[in-house]
Amino acid sequence: MSGGLVGLLDDVAAMVKLAAASVDDVGAAAGRASAKAAGVVVDDTAVTPRYVHGFTADRELPMIKRIALGSLRNKLLIILPVILVLSQFLPWLLAPILMIGGIYLCFEGAEKIYERVTGGHGEHEERPAATRGADQENTMVKSAIRTDFILSAEIMVISLNEVAEEGLVSRAVILVVVAIGITLLVYGVVGLIVKMDDVGLHLSERSSSTARRIGLLLVRGMPKLLALLSTVGVVAMLWVGGHILLNGSDELGWHTPYALVHAAERVVADAVPVLGGVLAWLVNTLASALIGLAVGALAVAIMHLVPRRTRTPNH
Template sequence: MSGLLALLDDVAALAKLAAAHVDDVAAQAGRVGVKVTASVIDDTAKAGSKSLGVVIDDTAVTPKYVQHLPAARELPIVWKIARGSIFNKLVILLPLALLLDNFAPWLMTPLLMLGGAYLCFEGAEKVAHLFLGHEEGAHEEPHELDAAQLEEQRVAGAIKTDFILSAEIMTIALAAIEAQGVLTRGVVLALVAIGITALVYGAVALLVKMDDAGLKLAQIGRLSATRAFGRWLVKAMPAIMTAISTIGTAAMLWVGGQIVTHGLEVLGFGAIAHFIETAATGAASLVGRAESAVEWIAVAALDGVFGLALGLGLMPIVGRVFVPAFAALRGKG
């Protein structure tokens, strides 16, 4: 009997020891889980912030695709474009980005620079059109298209444009992720893709319906102040859209210029990046107050100037080489 009691006592001791080990494992797992979660959140925030310039441009570009279409179709069109954007990011670009990251990481910097150069070109083209004008009717759509065909054409065009901007967003985001491991990097990239798409197209939906909301307030507002605000909103929307477009263009030049200068520095050509940094530091020291803020503004401005110069230099090359070549490939001469 005493032997049985001793055996039971030993079993109980082993059970306690096992339970203690389980508690330790659970505690360690919890700590690891917290660290992984914190790392994912931190990387997602960093990657999203790095893509901010492209996000602003994407938000500024998209509303034009619902212009001159029935108001009832505005939100459905935005939803169609958003679905296409998610497909672009998650189904096509995310796997491609992870494959390149794992098997050809040396391609990431040149691809980033290529995307940055494209942003510079787009921004410079908008600036050139602003000051020099462009041929009227050059981008007009065929008059024979009915509303359904026009909507389909607009959505297809928006999704193509989104693909280019999404590729830039995903590449910038991937370069900003510090976590290691394909799964973790993939999760962070997916979170960035979903979050940015929701942010961009949520903002676009609000923008395209803002004038309708203002008109409604002007018509049914109970207070005179409410009706006045509604009328102001309707009148102010063109100026607001112009301001957003201007900010988007500036962001394109800033981000594009920064990507190219940083890429050149990574590839061993750091003269431009060094000049910008030195000039910004000198400007900040002259001010004597809020030096960090002044230095950041100076770097962004100089990156934007470089981006504008690069974009203006690319415009004749694109117009005389790439556009004719692309047209020839499509059989349009």
């Protein structure tokens, strides 16, 4: 009897060790997958603050919370099941679907530039976001979640590629860990960014002169940082969208654009060995942004200019 109990305890101990090893493996794989998607995570962090810019301070965190929950739903309830099924049965469909999302990102970024150049929506666009009606917050949240969907899709597909050799269940568990971890990271950072001015206001009321100086610096600097991030967010849309199209076209058999960019990266890396890696990354980023701008401009022309011309003869 005691021998059977000892044997059972040994089995339990072995199962615990196996489970612990599996947890470690999942954590390591999730870390590798997240690291590969780091560039898109940075873009996601830069894009989101532009959607809450201009709203009153009491609405910023509730909006970010709603966007974060929408992002998590995107990843876990839509993107994850779809990419797991596609990776298992139709892996060749992943690239075209991702490229469609890339075109949408290019359109979003180019449209923002078009609106700034042409005056956008006129006086309606010049007023603070919080004064544009009760539905404006819902509109901005929905727009942010739509944009996040594309960025989340790329994050999840990049992560999937890193664990493609794992079994289906392992892939699913790893991607759930990646989805939750990255969402918490991105929207935690976004929340800190948009509330830094409140932190500065609190510090400016402290008795310490150093704290007051730091507080005033934050109060004066954060609106400028948010405005800068809004611009960076637009550029990030073009960059990420163009990067998706560049890689996707190579995967689908049109190798010339990717080969040209890759050759330019090598030239720069060889010319400046010390900063070669950074400069090569800048070359790829610039090329991706230009591709995104070109494709986005074409999409804007189709969506805005062509319909306007077709309506003109009727007037």
